[in-house]
Amino acid sequence: MTARRHDLTDLIGSRICHDLISPLGAISNGVELLSMSGAAPGPEMSLISESVASATARIRFFRIAFGSAGAGQRIGRPEIVSILGALSPGGRLTIDWQPAGDQPRAFVKLAFLLIQCFESAMPWGGRLTIRESGGNWALAGEAERMKIDPPLWQALEDPAQETELDAAQVHFALAPLAARALGRRLAVERGETSARVSF
Numbered sequence: 001m002t003a004r005r006h007d008l009t010d011l012i013g014s015r016i017c018h019d020l021i022s023p024l025g026a027i028s029n030g031v032e033l034l035s036m037s038g039a040a041p042g043p044e045m046s047l048i049s050e051s052v053a054s055a056t057a058r059i060r061f062f063r064i065a066f067g068s069a070g071a072g073q074r075i076g077r078p079e080i081v082s083i084l085g086a087l088s089p090g091g092r093l094t095i096d097w098q099p100a101g102d103q104p105r106a107f108v109k110l111a112f113l114l115i116q117c118f119e120s121a122m123p124w125g126g127r128l129t130i131r132e133s134g135g136n137w138a139l140a141g142e143a144e145r146m147k148i149d150p151p152l153w154q155a156l157e158d159p160a161q162e163t164e165l166d167a168a169q170v171h172f173a174l175a176p177l178a179a180r181a182l183g184r185r186l187a188v189e190r191g192e193t194s195a196r197v198s199f
Contacts (some may be wrong), residue, residue, distance in 0.1 A: 012112040015082070019159050020059050021056070021059050021060070021063070025056070026030070027048070027052050027088060028049075028052045028053070028056065031045065031048055031049050031052065034094075042162055043181065044151075053086070056086075057083070057086035058087070060083045060086070060104050061083055061084075061087055061112060064083070064105070064108055064109055064112050065109060065112035065115075065116065065171070066174070067109070067115050069104075069105040069106040069108075069109045070105070071106075073104070073105035073106070074103060074104055074105060075102065075103055075108050076100040076101075076102050077097070077099070077101055077102065077103070078099065080097055080103070081097055082096075084097055084115075086101040091125070092124065092125025092126070093103065093118075093119060093122055093125050093126060093127075093128060094125075094126075094127045094128070095115065095128050095130070096127065096128065096129045096130065097130050098129065098130060098131045098132070099130065099132035101118065104176075105134070106178070106181065106182055107132075107182065109178055110175060110179055110182065110184075110199065111130055111137060113171045113174050113175040113178055114139050114171075114175055114186075114197050115128065115130075115139070116171035117152075117153075117156070117172055117175060117197070118139065118141040119151075120147070120152075120168070120169065120171075120172075121141065121146050121148050121149075121153075122141055122143045122146055122147070123146055123147055123196060124143065124144070124145060125139055125143060125144050126142055126143025126144070126148075127141070127143070128140070128141045129141075132191065136198065136199075137198060137199050138197070139196065139197045139198075140195075140196045140197060141194060141195050142193060142194045143193060143194075143195070144193060145193065146192065146193060146194070148190055148194060148195065149169075150170060150190075151164075152165075152189055153172075153174045153188055153195070154188075154190050155172055155173070155176070156172060156175055156176055156186045156188050156197065157176075157185070157186055157187065158186050159173070159176035159177070159180075179199050184199040185199065186198075186199050187199070
């Protein structure tokens, strides 16, 4: 049995997310049952509930961003919007998903990886808009100030260049691989208060 390296990465991501989503759901159900049984609400219960909701939202997001995307698989717009809405409720970064209808999972995967690149560049918040027209995708972020790491963003366009990464930046390495798997190249535009990636 053989598999390409990035295929193995996707399968590992899918496996981890699959194994974690069930226990998180069980904890959420347990918290709900405790509240229904008359247990006194308190800061501890609120903390557990909020933490589980946050972890579940991230796992659902990671399942697409880091998981496998088989040929022909599609994701409905309601699911995508639900995942992105739960990702940062009341957060400073607003994500506007504009593509209509179902979308190929592989393209959503790439968009989700790039969303993480924008999250890294917009730690103080802002607005990120994702558009699709005729098979052409574009993500555009705007903020009062951005934290652009030039080597990381250059690596999106030129993945062959040597760039030091840590665990919190792995999406910058995976996005070009996902684009190449789709036969696409990433085009990047950067400014002091905005950035745009198209494919």
